Amino acid sequence: MTTAGKLEKILLKEESRYCSHGDTAHYLRKPKIFSECDGSFLYDYSGMPYLDLQMWYSAVNLGYKNKRVNNAVRNQIDRLPQLASQYLHREKIELAAGLSRQIQKSFQAKGRIHFNVGGSQAIEDSIKLIRKTTGKTQFFAFQGSYHGRTIGASEITSSYRYRKPYGHFSNRAQFIPYPYCFRCHYGKRFDSCKYYCVAQFERLFETEYNSVLDTKSGECEFAAFYIEPIQGTGGYVIPPPDYFRKIKKILDRFKIYLVDDEIQMGFYRTGRFWGLEHFGIEPDILVFGKSLTNGMNPLSGLWAKEELVKPEVFPPGSAHSTFSSNPMGTTAGLEVMNILQDKTLANRINSSGKKFVSMVKKLQRKYREIGDVAGIGLAIRIEICEKDGITPNRQLADEIFQAGLDGGLEYKGKKYGLVLDIGGYFKNVFTLSPSFYITDEEIGMAYKFLDQLFSRFTASKRRPLQKYN
Numbered sequence: 381m382t383t384a385g386k387l388e389k390i391l392l393k394e395e396s397r398y399c400s401h402g403d404t405a406h407y408l409r410k411p412k413i414f415s416e417c418d419g420s421f422l423y424d425y426s427g428m429p430y431l432d433l434q435m436w437y438s439a440v441n442l443g444y445k446n447k448r449v450n451n452a453v454r455n456q457i458d459r460l461p462q463l464a465s466q467y468l469h470r471e472k473i474e475l476a477a478g479l480s481r482q483i484q485k486s487f488q489a490k491g492r493i494h495f496n497v498g499g500s501q502a503i504e505d506s507i508k509l510i511r512k513t514t515g516k517t518q519f520f521a522f523q524g525s526y527h528g529r530t531i532g533a534s535e536i537t538s539s540y541r542y543r544k545p546y547g548h549f550s551n552r553a554q555f556i557p558y559p560y561c562f563r564c565h566y567g568k569r570f571d572s573c574k575y576y577c578v579a580q581f582e583r584l585f586e587t588e589y590n591s592v593l594d595t596k597s598g599e600c601e602f603a604a605f606y607i608e609p610i611q612g613t614g615g616y617v618i619p620p621p622d623y624f625r626k627i628k629k630i631l632d633r634f635k636i637y638l639v640d641d642e643i644q645m646g647f648y649r650t651g652r653f654w655g656l657e658h659f660g661i662e663p664d665i666l667v668f669g670k671s672l673t674n675g676m677n678p679l680s681g682l683w684a685k686e687e688l689v690k691p692e693v694f695p696p697g698s699a700h701s702t703f704s705s706n707p708m709g710t711t712a713g714l715e716v717m718n719i720l721q722d723k724t725l726a727n728r729i730n731s732s733g734k735k736f737v738s739m740v741k742k743l744q745r746k747y748r749e750i751g752d753v754a755g756i757g758l759a760i761r762i763e764i765c766e767k768d769g770i771t772p773n774r775q776l777a778d779e780i781f782q783a784g785l786d787g788g789l790e791y792k793g794k795k796y797g798l799v800l801d802i803g804g805y806f807k808n809v810f811t812l813s814p815s816f817y818i819t820d821e822e823i824g825m826a827y828k829f830l831d832q833l834f835s836r837f838t839a840s841k842r843r844p845l846q847k848y849n
Contacts, residue, residue, distance in 0.1 A: 384424075385426070387425055388413055392410075392413070408782070413425065414430070417445060418444050419443045419445070420443060420815045420822050422799060424797070429796055430797035430799050431822060431825055432814070432815075433798070433800055433814045434811065436675050437644065437670065438612075438644045438671055438759075440671065440675040440815070441649060441674065441815065441816050442671075442674045442719060443815040443816070443817050444815075446674055448715055450676075452714070453676055453708060453715075455711075456708055461707060461708060463706070465700070465701070465702065465703070465705050465706070469707050471707060471711045475717065476492070479493050480492065480683065483666060486653055488662065489662050491683050491685045491689060492683070493681055493682070493683050494683075495705040496679075496704045497678045498528075499643040499667070499669035499670060500527070500528025500529060500533040501530065501701060502667045502682050503536070503606075503641065503643075504699075505681075505682055505699045506639055507536075508699055509665065509682070509689065509698075509699075510637060512694070512698065514604075516601065518551065519536055519551075519553045519554075520554055520555075520556055520602050521538065521554075521605070521606040522555060522611070522614075523538050523555045523565070523805075524558045524611050524805055525538045525558075525606065525607075525608060525614065526608075526613035527606060527608075527641055534546070535549050536553045538614075554602065556605075557577055558617060559577050559620055560617045562751070562752045563805070575622065575623065577623075578623065578626040581627065581630065585600070585634060600635065602636055604664075605627070605631055605636055605639070606639045607624070607638065607639070609624070609640065609656040609658065609659060610644075610645050610655050610756060610759055612644035612803070612811070614804065614805060615761055615804030615809035616811045616812075617761070621659070622659075623659070624659040625660055625661055637664040637665065638664050639664065639666075640654070640667065641667050642656070642667060643669040644670060647668070647671045647716070648720060648725060650756045651726055651729045651733060651756065654666065655756075658756065664684065664685055664688065665683065665685070666683045668681060668682070672712075672716060673709050673712035673716060676709070677706060677709035677712055679709030679713050725816065728816065729816055730757055732758060732816075732818055732823065733756070733759075734755075736758070736760055736814070736818075736826070737755040737760060739826070740760065740762055740830070742827070743831060746831075746834075747838055749767060749769075749776055749834070749838050750762060751763045752765075758812075758816060759811075759813055760814075761804075761812070762810040762812065764809065772804075772805075772806035772808040777807065777810065778802070778807075780810075780834065783836065784797060784799065785798075790832065791825050796829065798826075798829045800812070
C-alpha cells in the first residue's frame with residue numbers, strides 16, 4: 381500500500397471512531413477524503429484530480445483557491461482578523477452598502493442588510509423579522525423546498541424526514557405544489573394548462589373553510605410565502621416565465637410578504653445577479669449566503685425593505701450571532717462583490733451554460749435514461765429516468781454518482797474522478813453548478829466522463845458518441 385493509501389486508511393479509521401455521522405459525509409457508500417483543490421478540481425491523497433461539477437453546492441462559484449479572494453483574506457489576517465460583532469469595521473459597512481445598492485439596482489427598492497453566519501441562520505433571522513412585523517407564525521412554502529435544517533428552517537423545508545426525529549412542528553408551513561412542469565403535480569401540460577397551478581393556489585382564498593383567510597375581515601392567517609426562484613435541492617427546477625408574477629399579485633392582494641431564498645441561486649449562478657430577476661417581481665425580504673465568500677469564512681445575511689428593518693422596528697439586539705459579520709467573512713465577501721462587477725461575467729456564465737446544456741442534450745439523444753435536461757445560467761439539471769424517459773431512476777443516479785467518486789475515468793490517457801450532486805423529489809436529478817470559470821475543455825471533459833458512466837451503467841440502445849466541440 382502506498383504512503384497516501386496508508387494515511388487515508390488511518391484517517392478513515394479515526395473518523396469512524398471520533399466523528400459524528402450526523403452530517404452528510406456518510407451519505408456516500410464510503411466517505412471521501414480530499415487533500416487539495418484548485419480551479420474546477422479536487423485532488424485525493426494519491427494526486428488523482430476530480431472534476432467538480434457542483435462546487436460545494438454552489439458555494440465556490442469563482443473556483444477553488446481563487447487568487448483574488450485568497451489574497452484579500454491573507455491581507456486581513458495580518459490586519460484585523462477578529463472582532464466582536466458588537467463593534468464596526470470598514471469591510472462590514474462597505475459590504476452592506478454594496479449589497480444594498482445591488483439589490484436596489486435589481487429591484488428598485490431600498491432596504492438594509494443584516495448579517496449572520498450560515499444560510500439556515502439567515503433564514504431564522506428572516507422568520508424572526510416576519511414574526512416581529514406581523515405577529516403571525518404561519519407561512520406558505522413550496523413542495524420540494526429546502527431552506528435549511530435548523531428548527532425554524534425545517535418548518536418551511538418540505539421534507540418530513542428532516543423534522544421527523546425532533547417531535548411535533550406546530551408552525552409547519554403549508555406546502556404548495558411548485559410549478560415542476562416535467563412532473564406536474566396536477567397532471568397538466570404547460571402548453572395547455574393556462575397556469576392551472578396558480579388558479580389552484582388562488583382558490584385557497586375563496587372561502588374561510590379553505591383555512592387560510594378570514595373572509596369577513598380579509599385577513600390572511602399566513603404571514604409570508606418563502607420561495608426559491610429556482611428550486612435548489614428540489615432538483616434545479618425552473619418555473620415557467622409568468623408564474624411568479626401571477627403568484628405575487630395574489631400575495632399583494634392579501635398582504636402576504638414574499639421572502640426570496642437566494643442562498644443557492646444568488647450571485648450570478650443563474651446568469652443574473654439574483655435568480656428572481658428573471659421573473660420580473662421584487663421581494664420583500666431576500667436571504668443570501670453560500671457563495672458570498674466563495675466558500676471561505678462563512679457569511680450569510682438578509683436584505684429587507686426599509687419599512688421592515690429600519691431601527692425603529694428592528695432595534696439593536698433583535699437578532700445576533702457571535703460570528704456574524706466576522707472580518708474574515710466580510711473581507712472575502714467584499715472581494716467577491718468586486719469580482720462580480722466584471723461586465724463580461726454574465727455573458728461568460730450564460731455562454732458556458734448554453735454550451736453545457738447543449739452537451740448534455742447530445743447525451744440525452746443517446747441515452748433514453750436522461751429524461752429531462754434544462755439550465756439557466758450555470759444551474760443545470762439532468763433528470764435520470766427509466767428507459768421510458770419519465771419514471772424516476774434513483775438507482776442509476778446513485779450508481780453514476782458513486783462511480784464518479786471512485787475515479788478511474790479516462791481523459792487523454794490520464795485517470796480522473798467526477799464530483800456530482802444529487803437532488804430532486806425522487807433523488808434522481810444531477811444538480812450541476814460548475815465554476816463560473818469552467819473552460820470549454822473542462823466542459824468537454826464532463827461530456828466524456830458522463831458518457832463513460834452512462835455507457836457503463838445503462839442498457840440503452842446507444843448510438844455512436846458524437847464529438848463535442
